[in-house]
Amino acid sequence: MTRRPPGVPRVFEALLGIALPPEEQGAALGDLAEEFRRIHAESGPGAARRWYRRQVLSSLRTTVERRWWRHRRGFSGPAEAFSEQGGGRMEGMGRDVRYAVRSLFGQPSYLVIAVLTLGAGIGGTAALWSVIHDTLLKPLPYADDGQLVVLWDQYSWRAPELLHMRDRWDGFDGASGYTTASVTFRLPDGPTSQFNSTLASAELFDVLGTRPLLGRGFEPGDDAPGAAPVVVLGHEVWQNDLGSDPNVLGRIVVIDGEPRTVVGVMPRGFFFPERGYSVFLPGPIDPENSSGRWSVVARLPEGRAIADMAPVLDHVTTELGANFEYPSRQWDRTEGAELFPLRDEIVGDVRTALWLTLGAVGLILAMAVANVSALALSRTRARRQELAIRIALGAGRGRIGRQLLVESTVVGLLAGIVGVAFAAGAFQGIVGALPLTRELSMGLGVDWRIFGAAFGLALLVSLAVGSAPILNFLRAGPRGGLSSSRRVVTSGGVLERGLVVFEMALAVILITGAGLMLRSVDALYDVDPGFEPEGLLKVTVTMGQLDFPDAERGMALEALGDRLEAVPGVQSAAAVQVPPLWGAGWNFGLAIEGREPINRSTLYRFVTEGYFANAGVDVIEGREFEATDEPGSTVVTVVNQAFVREYFADEEVLGARIDPGLGSGWATVVGVVEDEALTGLREPVGPARYVLGRQFSWVPENHTFLIRTSLDPVETLAGPVRAAVREFDPRVAVSDLESMDAAFERALGRTGQMVHLLTALGLLGLVLGAVGVYGVLNHFVTRRTREWGVRLALGQSPARVIRHIMGGAGRLVGFGVALGLIGAWFGSRALSAVLFGIAPTDATSFAGGAIVLTLVGLLAAALPARRAATVDPVISLHSEG
Amino acid sequence: MGKDGFIGSLEELVLLALARVHARGDDEAAYGMTVRRELEERAGRDVSIGAVYSTLDRMEAKGLVRSRLADPDPARGGRPRRYFSLTEEGVAAVGQARSMRDRLWDGLEGALDYPG
Numbered sequence: 001m002t003r004r005p006p007g008v009p010r011v012f013e014a015l016l017g018i019a020l021p022p023e024e025q026g027a028a029l030g031d032l033a034e035e036f037r038r039i040h041a042e043s044g045p046g047a048a049r050r051w052y053r054r055q056v057l058s059s060l061r062t063t064v065e066r067r068w069w070r071h072r073r074g075f076s077g078p079a080e081a082f083s084e085q086g087g088g089r090m091e092g093m094g095r096d097v098r099y100a101v102r103s104l105f106g107q108p109s110y111l112v113i114a115v116l117t118l119g120a121g122i123g124g125t126a127a128l129w130s131v132i133h134d135t136l137l138k139p140l141p142y143a144d145d146g147q148l149v150v151l152w153d154q155y156s157w158r159a160p161e162l163l164h165m166r167d168r169w170d171g172f173d174g175a176s177g178y179t180t181a182s183v184t185f186r187l188p189d190g191p192t193s194q195f196n197s198t199l200a201s202a203e204l205f206d207v208l209g210t211r212p213l214l215g216r217g218f219e220p221g222d223d224a225p226g227a228a229p230v231v232v233l234g235h236e237v238w239q240n241d242l243g244s245d246p247n248v249l250g251r252i253v254v255i256d257g258e259p260r261t262v263v264g265v266m267p268r269g270f271f272f273p274e275r276g277y278s279v280f281l282p283g284p285i286d287p288e289n290s291s292g293r294w295s296v297v298a299r300l301p302e303g304r305a306i307a308d309m310a311p312v313l314d315h316v317t318t319e320l321g322a323n324f325e326y327p328s329r330q331w332d333r334t335e336g337a338e339l340f341p342l343r344d345e346i347v348g349d350v351r352t353a354l355w356l357t358l359g360a361v362g363l364i365l366a367m368a369v370a371n372v373s374a375l376a377l378s379r380t381r382a383r384r385q386e387l388a389i390r391i392a393l394g395a396g397r398g399r400i401g402r403q404l405l406v407e408s409t410v411v412g413l414l415a416g417i418v419g420v421a422f423a424a425g426a427f428q429g430i431v432g433a434l435p436l437t438r439e440l441s442m443g444l445g446v447d448w449r450i451f452g453a454a455f456g457l458a459l460l461v462s463l464a465v466g467s468a469p470i471l472n473f474l475r476a477g478p479r480g481g482l483s484s485s486r487r488v489v490t491s492g493g494v495l496e497r498g499l500v501v502f503e504m505a506l507a508v509i510l511i512t513g514a515g516l517m518l519r520s521v522d523a524l525y526d527v528d529p530g531f532e533p534e535g536l537l538k539v540t541v542t543m544g545q546l547d548f549p550d551a552e553r554g555m556a557l558e559a560l561g562d563r564l565e566a567v568p569g570v571q572s573a574a575a576v577q578v579p580p581l582w583g584a585g586w587n588f589g590l591a592i593e594g595r596e597p598i599n600r601s602t603l604y605r606f607v608t609e610g611y612f613a614n615a616g617v618d619v620i621e622g623r624e625f626e627a628t629d630e631p632g633s634t635v636v637t638v639v640n641q642a643f644v645r646e647y648f649a650d651e652e653v654l655g656a657r658i659d660p661g662l663g664s665g666w667a668t669v670v671g672v673v674e675d676e677a678l679t680g681l682r683e684p685v686g687p688a689r690y691v692l693g694r695q696f697s698w699v700p701e702n703h704t705f706l707i708r709t710s711l712d713p714v715e716t717l718a719g720p721v722r723a724a725v726r727e728f729d730p731r732v733a734v735s736d737l738e739s740m741d742a743a744f745e746r747a748l749g750r751t752g753q754m755v756h757l758l759t760a761l762g763l764l765g766l767v768l769g770a771v772g773v774y775g776v777l778n779h780f781v782t783r784r785t786r787e788w789g790v791r792l793a794l795g796q797s798p799a800r801v802i803r804h805i806m807g808g809a810g811r812l813v814g815f816g817v818a819l820g821l822i823g824a825w826f827g828s829r830a831l832s833a834v835l836f837g838i839a840p841t842d843a844t845s846f847a848g849g850a851i852v853l854t855l856v857g858l859l860a861a862a863l864p865a866r867r868a869a870t871v872d873p874v875i876s877l878h879s880e881g
Numbered sequence: 882m883g884k885d886g887f888i889g890s891l892e893e894l895v896l897l898a899l900a901r902v903h904a905r906g907d908d909e910a911a912y913g914m915t916v917r918r919e920l921e922e923r924a925g926r927d928v929s930i931g932a933v934y935s936t937l938d939r940m941e942a943k944g945l946v947r948s949r950l951a952d953p954d955p956a957r958g959g960r961p962r963r964y965f966s967l968t969e970e971g972v973a974a975v976g977q978a979r980s981m982r983d984r985l986w987d988g989l990e991g992a993l994d995y996p997g
Contacts, residue, residue, distance in 0.1 A: 008958075016931075027950065028934050030960030031914035037956075059931020066935045 119418025121365035126454030143209025148342035171312030175298035194733035197279035215264035223283030234278030257546030378779035408466025416458035507769035508820025514762030515845035523837030530676035532616030536740035554694035591659035603688035622671035643687035774860035798869035809861030945971035
């Protein structure tokens with residue numbers, strides 16, 4: 001039994017125990033323990049422990065090193081200086097570092113290329129990994145979020161269904177309905193702002209398993225119509241708008257014009273269903289309102305997965321089928337029952353794009369590594385003679401190996417610093433360039449743990465990169481080095497060439513990918529959006545329900561439009577319920593007079609007078625809304641060309657009557673307008689109808705004004721527009737002020753956003769590829785200076801020398817390009833989700849990538865080749881290169 | 882001993898410290914820690930126990946010292962001591978180192994002004 005004397009610092013004892021050779025553990029640790037007791041008795045426990053720790057720490061290095069040498073040689077050490085304490089040992093290390101730095105700075109081009117390429121690759125990878133970690137991998141702010149699912153048919157469940165199912169979600173650990181809305185928010189005496197809010201049934205916070213930071217969540221009954229109006233605030237609202245008031249519970253805030261009592265505050269970082277949703281309202285779930293606007297989130301019982309839930313879903317559909325009628329197949333809730341992980345709903349289809357980008361950055365990192373490896377190999381090869389001489393003069397091989405290792409470490413440290421600086425500095429830029437929605441990019445920050453890891457990665461990579469030539473050198477031994485200086489070198493360089501081929505291949509993949517993206521964006525720009533985005537400023541206004549009664553909002557919007565037109569610089573202004581390119585928005589069922597009910601919903605838009613002329617949407621037939629279309633006069637509607645193609649291909653549409661489904665009775669079609677890209681650029685325009693808001697007793701609280709101006713940039717108007725709205729009525733909230741051009745750019749979607757990043761990465765890849773080819777061929781040519789001299793001296797023409805070198809380079813480049821095309825052919829499939837208008841195997845992009853890389857590769861080779869051809873035979877024969 | 886038959890300075894110090902411990906007549910006193918203490922007290926060199934063992938180990942491989950393990954000692958947490966002693970080669974090596982130094986010093990007395 002081993003018994004330690006009291007008080008020996010155990011961690012330190014264990015540490016040294018691990019480091020010591022087993023056969024020496026007993027004696028050394030025993031000595032330390034004995035001495036520890038002596039000092040303990042003489043000077044007290046504190047002094048003894050300090051002494052012990054110091055002994056262990058200063059013994060560790062010698063001990064580890066001794067084991068290493070013992071392992072290699074069977075005894076302790078190569079030279080005494082290594083095992084001496086303090087000065088001698090550190091001086092040796094200091095010398096090595098000084099030597100490494102001198103040697104590296106002697107060849108600044110190598111140092112700069114190595115540090116910058118490695119740094120950029122590592123920094124980029126780290127930054128992207130931060131983003132991916134935050135968006136895709138980090139747990140959501142809910143208990144056990146893997147068990148949360150969303151039920152099929154989002155934003156289409158009706159209140160009666162929710163109420164009926166409320167106590168019948170057997171097989172789930174709870175379920176809650178929710179939907180979202182844009183609301184106005186103000187303190188009773190404060191200015192109005194617009195917030196995204198989540199409306200949910202009372203069960204929401206229980207299902208999510210998140211407890212409020214202050215107060216309570218929702219209670220049963222909170223979500224019934226007519227219940228006392230309460231609100232739970234998100235942390236940001238509490239912090240920013242209520243000054244983190246600790247006595248916030250019971251305070252009144254006005255939401256959509258309705259005073260509500262604050263009953264709870266959620267913890268920092270909580271969001272639902274997306275980031276940026278910061279106001280949580282209970283319901284109301286009105287059994288009288290059967291519009292389908294709800295989603296359902298549910299919790300799977302512990303240990304159950306989505307795949308296990310089929311019987312439970314059967315039960316749900318049976319229950320729904322028995323109690324509700326679904327005449328329209330499109331909304332038949334007994335069909336297509338399915339569960340989706342909540343995370344997928346939150347992250348959306350960003351996943352593919354993010355991994356793709358990380359893949360591209362990873363390729364850059366791989367290229368950087370290959371590049372620096374090739375350069376390091378060439379460098380060591382070129383230095384072989386120097387190293388061999390040093391060995392012959394008595395320098396230990398271990399010592400030289402160590403110096404080479406120190407060089408790699410210095411490169412790694414510098415690359416790490418550059419990488420961390422790059423990632424930190426460019427982080428916001430990178431996030432901005434990523435295909436993230438605004439909600440997803442909220443709260444993204446630099447994750448310093450990942451940057452720590454990046455720094456470690458930089459060191460590891462550069463050590464790995466540096467170790468290849470070291471091993472290569474140590475294996476070959478000094479003899480190879482010395483003798484090689486006396487003859488023409490014909491061998492070697494296979495590894496370098498392999499690396500260059502690899503690098504060229506990666507560059508081709510990147511450039512081809514960038515080409516595919518560029519061609520897609522080109523195709524998207526060619527799509528006619530059906531309106532004129534240039535010179536339009538867009539601004540969303542929200543008129544809270546209680547501030548502006550339903551019947552007044554339509555007229556209030558017209559009046560606000562008039563006020564905006566009075567702002568200097570404004571040519572015209574008109575509002576639409578949902579701006580173009582925004583997404584589907586609302587759609588309702590459609591009935592056409594004299595026909596069977598159409599079981600498909602159709603897009604519709606409330607607008608104000610003058611909308612089409614203002615937006616630049618051409619009237620094809622009939623007329624647009626006019627001043628004579630008064631409230632109370634004949635209700636009129638305007639449809640788009642897609643609507644005519646779909647429903648009136650063989651009939652006259654003007655004068656036909658359709659039911660807008662808003663309780664207004666029939667509306668007469670008075671005009672047909674050009675297909676405006678309502679939902680986005682990538683999808684074909686669907687049938688749509690427009691109605692004039694002022695003719696209806698109800699219009700939505702949100703509208704977007706499109707303001708046409710000759711001012712440039714259109715954002716100049718932002719301030720005056722805000723002022724005009726405030727002056728019109730301070731209860732109107734203003735949000736999402738931006739140019740329509742910006743909205744158009746965003747509508748290019750992930751393709752548009754990724755194209756910049758991928759193009760930049762492609763260009764970086766191109767530069768890296770060129771540097772790689774140049775660097776390796778340059779060394780190749782320099783090493784064989786004597787050979788060129790001999791060839792020229794023997795009468796070979798310079799042109800033939802050039803041909804010889806270019807032939808070699810051509811094979812290298814050609815091989816790399818061919819490999820790259822094969823890689824790109826497989827890789828482009830991953831891109832297909834973000835491509836538009838072209839096939840993933842688009843010949844133009846592939847040919848472009850191949851041609852560009854071949855040209856760049858040959859150009860990079862031409863410089864060293866020209867140098868070889870101009871070698872002076874006499875000088876070269878004297879040279880030892 | 883190195884290829885040239887000379888020993889390094891730390892080796893010389895350790896050998897001398899070991900010899901001093903032995904000279905006190907107690908064979909059971911010559912182990913790593915007492916050598917370390919001797920170096921610290923006599924020569925003012927604060928050397929880690931790891932470095933002492935490393936040097937002793939290396940010198941054992943060169944045949945300058947030999948060692949034996951004693952029985953486990955409860956006072957040391959049940960661990961044995963490893964006693965060291967100089968071999969003839971070890972004695973010769975320190976002697977050689979001294980005479981080399983002496984030869985180098987010869988005639989320098991008074992010529993060099995050094996502190997202490």
